[in-house]
Structure formats: C-alpha cells, structure tokens
Amino acid sequence: MRPAKDFFAPLAVGAPAPPREIPARPSRAIHFFDPGNEKMAAKVPAMVGTVDVLLGNLEDAVKAENKEKSRQGLVDIGKATDFGPTQFWTRINSLDSPWVLDDLTTLVPEIGHKLDVIMVPKVQGAEDIHYVDRLLAQLEAKAGLDRPILVHAILETARGVANIEEICAASPRMQGLSLGPADLAADRRMKTTRVGGGHPGYVVRQDPVKDDLGVPQYDAERTSYQQDLWHYTIARMVDACAMHGIYPYYGPFGDIKDTVACEDQFRNAFLLGCVGAWSLHPVQITIANKVFSPSVEDVAHARRVIAAMGDGTGAVMIDGKMEDDASVKQCQVMVALAEELAEIDPELKKAYDAIEVTA
Ligand SMILES: CC(=O)SCCNC(=O)CCNC(=O)[C@H](O)C(C)(C)COP(=O)(O)OP(=O)(O)OC[C@H]1O[C@@H](n2cnc3c(N)ncnc32)[C@H](O)[C@@H]1OP(=O)(O)O
Ligand SMILES: CC(=O)C(=O)O
Numbered sequence: 001m002r003p004a005k006d007f008f009a010p011l012a013v014g015a016p017a018p019p020r021e022i023p024a025r026p027s028r029a030i031h032f033f034d035p036g037n038e039k040m041a042a043k044v045p046a047m048v049g050t051v052d053v054l055l056g057n058l059e060d061a062v063k064a065e066n067k068e069k070s071r072q073g074l075v076d077i078g079k080a081t082d083f084g085p086t087q088f089w090t091r092i093n094s095l096d097s098p099w100v101l102d103d104l105t106t107l108v109p110e111i112g113h114k115l116d117v118i119m120v121p122k123v124q125g126a127e128d129i130h131y132v133d134r135l136l137a138q139l140e141a142k143a144g145l146d147r148p149i150l151v152h153a154i155l156e157t158a159r160g161v162a163n164i165e166e167i168c169a170a171s172p173r174m175q176g177l178s179l180g181p182a183d184l185a186a187d188r189r190m191k192t193t194r195v196g197g198g199h200p201g202y203v204v205r206q207d208p209v210k211d212d213l214g215v216p217q218y219d220a221e222r223t224s225y226q227q228d229l230w231h232y233t234i235a236r237m238v239d240a241c242a243m244h245g246i247y248p249y250y251g252p253f254g255d256i257k258d259t260v261a262c263e264d265q266f267r268n269a270f271l272l273g274c275v276g277a278w279s280l281h282p283v284q285i286t287i288a289n290k291v292f293s294p295s296v297e298d299v300a301h302a303r304r305v306i307a308a309m310g311d312g313t314g315a316v317m318i319d320g321k322m323e324d325d326a327s328v329k330q331c332q333v334m335v336a337l338a339e340e341l342a343e344i345d346p347e348l349k350k351a352y353d354a355i356e357v358t359a
C-alpha cells in the first residue's frame, strides 16, 4: 500500500499526474463493438454523439484468431474518428492472456491521447490494478501523453468481489466498476447459463392460504415473485464505488430481444445507484439512455423540494409527505444528474427546461 503522500505521484518519470477526482461524465450506455468486425466498425463514426461511451472490445466475444485484427481495427478507428462529446474506451484482454501486453503497448502509443478509459476484465485484487497502473504510467511517459488514461475494473470472479474495496482504492486512476455476470456466475458456480438478467427459478413464494380450520393449503394457487440474482453484487459495488468517489455500472444483458426485461434490470441498477450499463446491440443504447436519465416527473419533484427547503434545513410538508435535510440531499442528487445530462443531450435539456417549479 502506497503511503498517502505518494498516492497521487506519477508512477513513472514524465508520466502525467494521476487525477485527484474522477469527473462525473455521462456514461449511461457503454456501447460495445468489435473493431475487427467491418460491419460493426463501419457504424461507429455515425454513433458518435448518440451514445455516451463507445467501447472497442478486444476480450471475450472476439475470436482468438481475430485478436490482432480487432486491435488494429481499434487503432484505425481511434485515429480516424473525432469522438466529440462521446467517450472512447476499450476493454483489453485479461491480464493472464497472451494478448494483453501487446494490447497495452500498441494502444497507448498509437491512440492513448484519444482513449479515456481502459476496462480491465477479471480483476482479482489490488495487485492487478497496480500492474496496469505502473505499466500505463511507463507507456504514457514514453508516448508523451499529457492526460492519464483512467482504469475501469470488471467484477467477474468471487475473489474480485471479495476484494472489491481494495480494487477501488488501488489507484487514483480507478474510474469505476462493472458487473460481469457471465464470468462471475461461472466462477461462483451459480447455476444460471444466462448473460445477466433474472432467472425464473429464483423466486420468493407467497405463504400458503389457510382453510377455515387454519390448515395451510399447500396445493392452492399462490403468487411467486421473481427476485434479482444480482442485487447483492450490485449493492456491494454501489457502496464501494460511492465510498471511493468512482462509478458503478450494470454490465451486459444478453437477451437482446427481451427489451422489456433489459429495461427492468437497468432500472433496478439505476435506482440502486449505478450510473449506466453496457449496450451489446444498438437497441440497448436507447434503453440505457432512457433508464439512466432521471424522469421529468422526478426532476420536477426534486426541484420543488429544493425550492421549498430554502437553506436545506428543517422539515416541510409537500403533497402529504415530509421532506427534510436528508430528502433534500436525495433531490440534489437527482437535479445534479439532470444538469450533467442536459449539457450533452439537447432533448433532455428541452424537457427539463420546460419544468415549472410550483410551490
Ligand atoms: C459477457 C460479455 O463479455 S458481454 C461483452 C462482449 N460481447 C459483445 O461485445 C457482443 C457485441 N454484440 C454483438 O456481437 C452482436 O450485437 C450480436 C452477436 C449479439 C448480434 O449481432 P447480429 O446477429 O448481427 O445482430 P443484428 O442482426 O440484430 O444486427 C443488426 C445490425 O446492427 C449491427 N450491430 C449489431 N451489434 C452491433 C454493435 N454492438 N455495434 C454496432 N453495430 C452492431 C449489425 O452489424 C447489423 O448491421 P447491418 O444491419 O448492417 O447488417
Ligand atoms: C461482462 C462480462 O465480461 C461477463 O459477464 O463475463
């Protein structure tokens, strides 16, 4: 563990200073594409401005024989594209793979000045972040970069989840965490074969009704409620990220056709504190942009509470509900997010600007 006085020192002579604070840049959808897939890659320039993050994926979902093609495709796209307001991220191969060293030593000199965040898969503990941190500093110094590239860890092993706090605290470059439900399910020996989302077998069932004599009727019809397999992990991520001033994300939702359940899963994550989710297919960008933007009703209510609370202390009654110092803070979170998003999303800005704050 580095002592506090050295925590923000560059890890290589000539490397840019690591950030003191991770900016809250909108990242409702982290859109994955394979830079070696010509059809997908061709769509990327037109997606700039329509999605908050474009991520060139080099890891799983890219065939072993295409790893070099995808890496070169990413370099080409990085060089040729003006990303404007859209962030440009990549997911490198895992640290134990034969490809990751070439990923880093190619990408940083070639397109390091364009890359905002490098996503590191299968992070097990602080030692993985320390390795990437030092190597990035050396490569940034060599390439003469003046801005540090941030690091995002995917939680997809039981050990990674157990070490979540030390991963978040491992480097000032840490930007956030994503849930990796497929690898995590395998590593934990969970018995779901889905990529994220719920499972019809994971339920809580209503108690049996009783007959007039008080005897439970086990065979009578009962309602069952499907539960969220990922609640525990997401909640841990949210707390760890909030504590360290970084950002939690829901990962992928593999059932592309089930846009309804995808929206539900993303909304659960939004309500719990996540700032975004992954999009694997263009249809999921629309879902994430909608879900991770506060609704006009919520923003209207939040502004009303803030206006009524004056200096933010005391208690008031609004529509029959008590509001006080704590609930006004919840409202400030909502309004701050709305303001960040309005800066990059003209449609949202129009909708939020049209809100009239009533007493
Ligand atoms: C567990 C994990 O690690 S998750 C992260 C790794 N996985 C990924 O990154 C997967 C990324 N997504 C994909 O590979 C694809 O979307 C698939 C395989 C899921 C589906 O692909 P397709 O069967 O081609 O989908 P579909 O036919 O609906 O595509 C429609 C169009 O959108 C394009 N498209 C599909 N996905 C994407 C994408 N992620 N980005 C850009 N364009 C895309 C297709 O190329 C196709 O283009 P066309 O109309 O010119 O032919
Ligand atoms: C997101 C990811 O990599 C996984 O679910 O395994």
Ligand SMILES: [Mg+2]
Residues within 6 Å of the ligand: 060, 121, 156, 180, 182, 183
């Ligand atoms: Mg994975």
